[in-house]
Amino acid sequence: MTDTPDITPAPDEAGPERAAVSRRRLLGAVGAGAAVAGAALGAGGAVLAHHDSGSSGADAAGSGPQTVAFRGVHQAGIATPSQDRLCFATFDVGPGATAADLRELLKTWTAAAEAMTLGNPVPGNPGDLYTPPEDTGEAAGLQPGNLTITIGYGPTLFDRRFGLAGRRPSGLVKLPHLPKDNLDPANSDGDLCVQACADDPQVAFHAVRNLRRLAFGTLVPRWMELGFGRTSSTTPQQATPRNLMGFKDGTRNIDGTDAALMGAHVWIGDEEPQRWARGGSYLVSRKIRMLMEQWDRDRLGDQQDVFGRFKSTGAPLTGKAEFDTPDFHAKSGGQYVIPADAHIRLAAHENNNGLRILRRGYSYTDGIDPETGDLMGGLFFIAFMKSPQQFITLQTALGQHDALNEYIQHIGSGLFAVPPGLAAGQDWGTQLFG
Amino acid sequence: MTDTPDITPAPDEAGPERAAVSRRRLLGAVGAGAAVAGAALGAGGAVLAHHDSGSSGADAAGSGPQTVAFRGVHQAGIATPSQDRLCFATFDVGPGATAADLRELLKTWTAAAEAMTLGNPVPGNPGDLYTPPEDTGEAAGLQPGNLTITIGYGPTLFDRRFGLAGRRPSGLVKLPHLPKDNLDPANSDGDLCVQACADDPQVAFHAVRNLRRLAFGTLVPRWMELGFGRTSSTTPQQATPRNLMGFKDGTRNIDGTDAALMGAHVWIGDEEPQRWARGGSYLVSRKIRMLMEQWDRDRLGDQQDVFGRFKSTGAPLTGKAEFDTPDFHAKSGGQYVIPADAHIRLAAHENNNGLRILRRGYSYTDGIDPETGDLMGGLFFIAFMKSPQQFITLQTALGQHDALNEYIQHIGSGLFAVPPGLAAGQDWGTQLFG
Numbered sequence: 001m002t003d004t005p006d007i008t009p010a011p012d013e014a015g016p017e018r019a020a021v022s023r024r025r026l027l028g029a030v031g032a033g034a035a036v037a038g039a040a041l042g043a044g045g046a047v048l049a050h051h052d053s054g055s056s057g058a059d060a061a062g063s064g065p066q067t068v069a070f071r072g073v074h075q076a077g078i079a080t081p082s083q084d085r086l087c088f089a090t091f092d093v094g095p096g097a098t099a100a101d102l103r104e105l106l107k108t109w110t111a112a113a114e115a116m117t118l119g120n121p122v123p124g125n126p127g128d129l130y131t132p133p134e135d136t137g138e139a140a141g142l143q144p145g146n147l148t149i150t151i152g153y154g155p156t157l158f159d160r161r162f163g164l165a166g167r168r169p170s171g172l173v174k175l176p177h178l179p180k181d182n183l184d185p186a187n188s189d190g191d192l193c194v195q196a197c198a199d200d201p202q203v204a205f206h207a208v209r210n211l212r213r214l215a216f217g218t219l220v221p222r223w224m225e226l227g228f229g230r231t232s233s234t235t236p237q238q239a240t241p242r243n244l245m246g247f248k249d250g251t252r253n254i255d256g257t258d259a260a261l262m263g264a265h266v267w268i269g270d271e272e273p274q275r276w277a278r279g280g281s282y283l284v285s286r287k288i289r290m291l292m293e294q295w296d297r298d299r300l301g302d303q304q305d306v307f308g309r310f311k312s313t314g315a316p317l318t319g320k321a322e323f324d325t326p327d328f329h330a331k332s333g334g335q336y337v338i339p340a341d342a343h344i345r346l347a348a349h350e351n352n353n354g355l356r357i358l359r360r361g362y363s364y365t366d367g368i369d370p371e372t373g374d375l376m377g378g379l380f381f382i383a384f385m386k387s388p389q390q391f392i393t394l395q396t397a398l399g400q401h402d403a404l405n406e407y408i409q410h411i412g413s414g415l416f417a418v419p420p421g422l423a424a425g426q427d428w429g430t431q432l433f434g
Numbered sequence: 435m436t437d438t439p440d441i442t443p444a445p446d447e448a449g450p451e452r453a454a455v456s457r458r459r460l461l462g463a464v465g466a467g468a469a470v471a472g473a474a475l476g477a478g479g480a481v482l483a484h485h486d487s488g489s490s491g492a493d494a495a496g497s498g499p500q501t502v503a504f505r506g507v508h509q510a511g512i513a514t515p516s517q518d519r520l521c522f523a524t525f526d527v528g529p530g531a532t533a534a535d536l537r538e539l540l541k542t543w544t545a546a547a548e549a550m551t552l553g554n555p556v557p558g559n560p561g562d563l564y565t566p567p568e569d570t571g572e573a574a575g576l577q578p579g580n581l582t583i584t585i586g587y588g589p590t591l592f593d594r595r596f597g598l599a600g601r602r603p604s605g606l607v608k609l610p611h612l613p614k615d616n617l618d619p620a621n622s623d624g625d626l627c628v629q630a631c632a633d634d635p636q637v638a639f640h641a642v643r644n645l646r647r648l649a650f651g652t653l654v655p656r657w658m659e660l661g662f663g664r665t666s667s668t669t670p671q672q673a674t675p676r677n678l679m680g681f682k683d684g685t686r687n688i689d690g691t692d693a694a695l696m697g698a699h700v701w702i703g704d705e706e707p708q709r710w711a712r713g714g715s716y717l718v719s720r721k722i723r724m725l726m727e728q729w730d731r732d733r734l735g736d737q738q739d740v741f742g743r744f745k746s747t748g749a750p751l752t753g754k755a756e757f758d759t760p761d762f763h764a765k766s767g768g769q770y771v772i773p774a775d776a777h778i779r780l781a782a783h784e785n786n787n788g789l790r791i792l793r794r795g796y797s798y799t800d801g802i803d804p805e806t807g808d809l810m811g812g813l814f815f816i817a818f819m820k821s822p823q824q825f826i827t828l829q830t831a832l833g834q835h836d837a838l839n840e841y842i843q844h845i846g847s848g849l850f851a852v853p854p855g856l857a858a859g860q861d862w863g864t865q866l867f868g
Contacts, residue, residue, distance in 0.1 A: 085635075085662075089802070129735030136730055137680020137745055138663075138797075141673075186804045201519075201635070201662040205799060209678075209809060213730045220807040226662060226799055228519075228635040229572075239575070244643075246571020296570055296647045301563030311571055363572075365639060365660055366800075368523070370620045373654040375643065 066199075067144045070114045072421040073279055074267060077148030078358065078384050079256035082234045083197040086227030086362040087204035088285065088380065089212070090154070090190025090414060091219035099162040099433070105218045106429035109151070109211055110422065119144030122210050136213060139206035145198035149207055151428055152193040152283045152416030167434060169268070169277040169417040171388045175284070178392065179399030180410065187287045187412025190222040195283070195382065201226065223412070225287065227362020227380050234360060240314060240322065243379055244290055244363050245407070247307050248314035251322055252348070254358040265356045266384050268420075276434060279420030281384045284357075284391045287364070287412030290378035295407045306403040308342030316344065341403040347394060355393060358384040378408065388415055500633075501578045504548045506855040507713055508701060511582030512792065512818050513690035516668045517631040520661030520796040521638035522719065522814065523646070524588070524624025524848060525653035533596040533867070539652045540863035543585070543645055544856065553578030556644050570647060573640035579632035583641055585862055586627040586717045586850025601868060603702070603711040603851040605822045609718070612826065613833030614844065621721045621846025624656045629717070629816065635660065657846070659721065661796020661814050668794060674748060674756065677813055678724055678797050679841070681741050682748035685756055686782070688792040699790045700818050702854075710868060713854030715818045718791075718825045721798070721846030724812035729841045740837040742776030750778065775837040781828060789827060792818040812842065822849055 068076045093102060112122045119142075121135035158168035174189070196207040205226065212221055231243045232250035235257050240248040254261050263269065268280045295303070300311060308326065309316055316326035318337050328345055330337040338345050349356045365377030385391060399405065419431055502510045527536060546556045553576075555569035592602035608623070630641040639660065646655055665677045666684035669691050674682040688695050697703065702714045729737070734745060742760065743750055750760035752771050762779055764771045772779050783790045799811030819825060833839065853865055 129738075130733050132731050133680070133734050133737075133745065135680075136678075136726075138676045138678050140676060140680065140746075202797065205662065205678075205797075205811075209726065212809065216727075216731075221802045221809065222807070223804070224799070224801040224809070226660075226801075228639065228660060228662070242572045242574060244570075244572050244639075246567070246569075246574065292570075292643065293650070297566050297650075299564050300567050303567070304563075311567065312574070363636065363639075365658070367658040367660075368655045370657070373656070375646065375655065375658070377639075 066146055067118055068146050068148050070117045070149075070422070071424060071426075074421045075148075075150045075280070075418060076117070076421075077150035077195055077197050078266065078281055078360070078418070079234065079262055080146070080148050080197070081238055081256065082230040082232050082360055083146050083148070083204075084199045084230055085197070085201040085204050086230070086380070086382075087196045087201070087208045087224065088193065088227065088382070089196075089208045089224040090193045090222040091212075091215060092191045092222050093157070093161065094218055094220050097218045099164075101218045102162055103429040103433050105215055106151075106432060107427040108214050110427035110429070112210060112214055113149040113151075113207070116207050116210065117144065117147045117149060119147075122214070136206065136210055138209075139203050142200055142203055142206075145200040145203040147196065147198040147203050147207060149211075150195040150197075150283075150418060152195070152418040153432065154190050154192065154414065154416050156189065157191040164432070167274060167276065167432070169274050169280070169282075170272060171268075171282055172415065172417045173388070175388065175413060175415050176392065178395045178410070180405055181399070181413070182409050182411055183413050184411050187223055187225075189414055190416075192219065193283065193285070193414060193416045201228065225364050225380050227364050229363045231361045231363055231379060232359045234358065244292065244377060245295055245303070245307075247303075247309060247311055248322060249307070249343075250359050250361075251309075251314055252344070254356055256358065261356070262358070264386075265390070266358045266386055268386050271386075276431065277417060277419060281386060281418045282388050282391075283414075283416045283418050284381075284383050284385070284388065285412070285414040285416075286379075286381040286395075286410050288379040288381050289376065289409045289411050291407050291409070292375045292377065298407070305339050305342060306407070308338040308344035317342075339403065341401050343398070343402055343404045346397050346402050352394060352397070355390050357390050357394065360384065384418070500580055501552055502580050502582050504551045504583075504856070505858060505860075508855045509582075509584045509714070509852060510551070510855070511584035511629055511631050512700065512715055512794070512852070513668065513696055514580070514582050514631070515672055515690065516664045516666050516794055517580050517582070517638075518633045518664055519631070519635040519638050520664070520814070520816075521630045521635070521642045521658065522627065522661065522816070523642045523658040524627045524656045525646075525649060526625045526656050527591070527595065528652055528654050531652045533598075535652045536596055537863040537867050539649055540866060541861040542648050544861035544863070546644060546648055547583040547585075547641070550641050550644065551578065551581045551583060553581075556648070570640065570644055572643075573637050576634055576637055576640075579634040579637040581630065581632040581637050581641060583645075584629040584631075584717075584852060586629070586852045587866065588624050588626065588848065588850050590623065591625040598866070601708060601710065601866070603708050603714070603716075604706060605702075605716055606849065606851045607822070609822065609847060609849050610826065612829045612844070614839055615833070615847070616843050616845055617847050618845050621657055621659075623848050624850075626653065627717065627719070627848060627850045635662065659798055659814050661798050663797040665795045665797055665813055666793045668792065678726065678811060679729055679737070679741075681737075681743060681745055682756060683741070683777075684793050684795075685743075685748055686778070688790055690792065695790070696792070698820075699824070700792045700820055702820050705820075710865060711851060711853060715820060715852045716822050716825075717848075717850045717852050718815075718817050718819070718822065719846070719848040719850075720813075720815040720829075720844050722813040722815050723810065723843045723845050725841050725843070726809045726811065732841070739773050740777060740841070742772040742778035751776075773837065775835050777832070777836055777838045780831050780836050786828060786831070789824050791824050791828065794818065818852070 068080050115123050124134035125131050155172050155174050158164045196204040198204040233240050240251050243249045266281050268278050272278050314322035318327035318330045361379050361381040364380040369376050502514050549557050558568035559565050589606050589608050592598045630638040632638040667674050674685050677683045700715050702712050706712050748756035752761035752764045795813050795815040798814040803810050
């Protein structure tokens with residue numbers, strides 16, 4: 001098929017995604033609470049149209065509103081208010097798989113992803129006794145939990161293997177080596193990525209695990225990360241969470257409901273020659289290990305100077321409340337109040353020609369380093385932007401000068417082109433291959 | 435101090451733990467939902483007596499009821515209704531540490547654990563500018579989330595290093611090699627263990643991370659596991675969750691609120707010569723990897739035969755509803771309806787001289803095996819019992835005959851003596867050292 005929908009996002013466009021966001025926001029924290037109340041109830045509460053709905057009684061919490069629309073101008077999971085939990089995985093196309101295999105799988109994935117975001121099992125054979133169940137079942141009875149499943153394509157997918165070289169979005173080139181990079185290939189890159197976000201971690205895990213199951217013989221999983229707590233807010237309605245350094249670190253994030261800001265900084269627009277990619281975005285993943293033992297021994301004053309914010313309130317060192325605008329010119333005793341190497345100074349759009357990105361990261365932990373006894377964990381950074389150059393510019397400045405560098409290490413990295421949302425009847429395969 | 439309280443648990447005793455359970459149960463799922471609604475609100479909601487309570491506005495959800503009493507006849511986190519999330523860690527005493535260091539640390543840990551379970555920060559210096567903050571801060575503003583912190587001691591702690599050889603609970607001997615064991619030392623054993631359970635994973639992680647911080651110079655972390663979804667119910671009020679095989683696997687668990695059952699199977703009683711250990715329990719941890727790729731290719735009929743239950747409803751193959759008692763004698767066409775090697779047959783107390791354990795496990799994932807592309811994850815099994823022999827007997831039978839063995843591998847193991855609860859004014863150090 002070559003009838004690729006020409007979706008050019010307009011800043012004021014109110015697509016299904018926006019509608020879903022609004023519907024969810026009406027419920028706000030109550031919705032989130034109900035989601036996990038459902039999880040606490042466990043498998044006892046039946047969920048809409050689930051194949052084992054015969055298992056037990058009715059569902060107490062309203063389940064309908066806990067869904068985010070799967071189709072729309074943009075993919076869900078970007079402007080969507082950050083859910084509490086994440087499961088992120090990347091995949092490589094297996095050695096024997098053809099373009100036709102990949103295209104067919106992406107069609108299958110589309111149907112599965114759409115079903116799961118509705119709280120339904122993976123469609124297909126529900127499992128007679130003589131065949132494997134199409135859905136692995138661990139999310140049966142759980143609420144949809146605002147599940148979003150967002151797909152992205154790595155630069156390597158557009159090599160010569162699948163005839164996609166002519167479809168490569170112009171910005172999709174492997175990120176250059178950036179200052180202080182210490183990347184492990186086992187946490188980096190991939191032909192495809194899947195970001196599953198939900199308010200229940202089991203729902204997010206289930207989504208990735210079932211896409212992996214459907215990909216047997218076509219894709220090989222490369223790496224996966226579970227994010228146990230969101231570190232970003234993507235609407236002013238959400239309170240700013242704390243990262244594992246104990247700081248509020250997403251206070252000045254882009255508001256995902258601000259269509260003008262999203263159009264200016266996040267969505268790929270008319271500047272992109274590949275029309276099919278317009279309305280999409282670029283996803284940068286960075287696995288950022290925090291050296292928690294060192295950080296936890298640092299004095300409060302230094303911690304605050306490193307970020308440029310008060311730890312307790314999240315206010316900039318020049319302000320009183322979290323959302324006060326930092327004053328990067330203010331001095332005290334001849335020194336900048338927000339130090340020259342403070343994280344928020346180097347990352348601020350005021351100091352980067354207005355450059356902004358949408359952060360949507362999660363805290364992670366990989367347990368204990370058996371060699372040192374140190375905690376392995378930190379920030380699984382995810383950001384969306386209309387051009388990877390935004391991240392490259394920011395991270396070059398941060399990598400060179402950020403006072404935070406003493407306490408962190410970038411140990412994984414990925415760049416993926418996130419296609420636009422799907423129109424009715426469209427699937428990821430036809431969208432990608434045209 | 436040698437005035438060890440003589441706490442001998444009576445089956446009908448209503449200690450603070452029981453009161454807390456009752457108080458929590460009154461709230462039921464509403465409480466759990468409110469806990470995570472608080473988490474969704476993130477750091478914006480202040481929490482009781484938190485040191486940065488100046489950060490922002492009032493707390494919407496009632497926070498008082500989201501706590502479980504720390505002190506009582508038994509430690510919390512055993513009979514307590516299973517919280518949704520887990521962080522479990524083990525530690526070894528560092529080479530330079532003395533008995534006095536350990537005893538002092540356990541006193542410090544007691545105060546910190548009690549504070550955190552109340553939703554308060556680690557006590558001590560709240561962090562003037564010139565010292566490191568005593569609390570790492572990432573749980574500031576989050577609800578207590580029914581946090582429980584349960585401590586246990588491994589067999590190695592009672593060697594000659596700390597003068598504790600004479601205090602060793604009689605059952606505390608390293609578990610023997612059991613059939614099909616494939617254990618990795620990096621996931622096994624430890625001088626001490628800490629089980630932190632909460633409805634918010636960030637609260638559980640924060641608890642372990644702060645105990646680790648306090649232990650700098652005394653303990654070295656050995657391994658840690660995050661459990662993202664509970665796999666057991668410990669009261670009939672909780673619905674049975676599903677494990678990562680998609681099955682309900684804790685249907686016949688001990689009811690933690692049934693004092694007679696707990697006294698008969700879980701709490702160490704008068705049979706124990708070490709009086710200080712009475713009212714405690716033994717904790718067995720087993721990291722059980724599920725071979726999900728193989729499982730997901732198995733036909734439904736075989737999956738059900740492996741467990742002895744219907745996947746959809748959780749009913750035994752001889753019944754209609756989840757809590758129907760399995761009929762292990764029923765035959766069809768000359769064959770047992772619940773096969774001879776079915777998991778529930780081999781694990782059933784009817785077939786093990788009445789032997790029962792309290793299961794309190796969680797699903798985990800460690801991401802992707804870089805060698806094979808397979809998912810690494812499964813069940814982080816935790817069980818409590820009055821004698822390790824209960825587990826040894828059960829696992830010997832299961833390891834030899836369980837049909838499930840084709841799809842799982844035990845890759846980690848630990849045995850810990852869990853001391854009884856603390857009386858008012860008592861701390862873990864004086865309790866252990868006497």
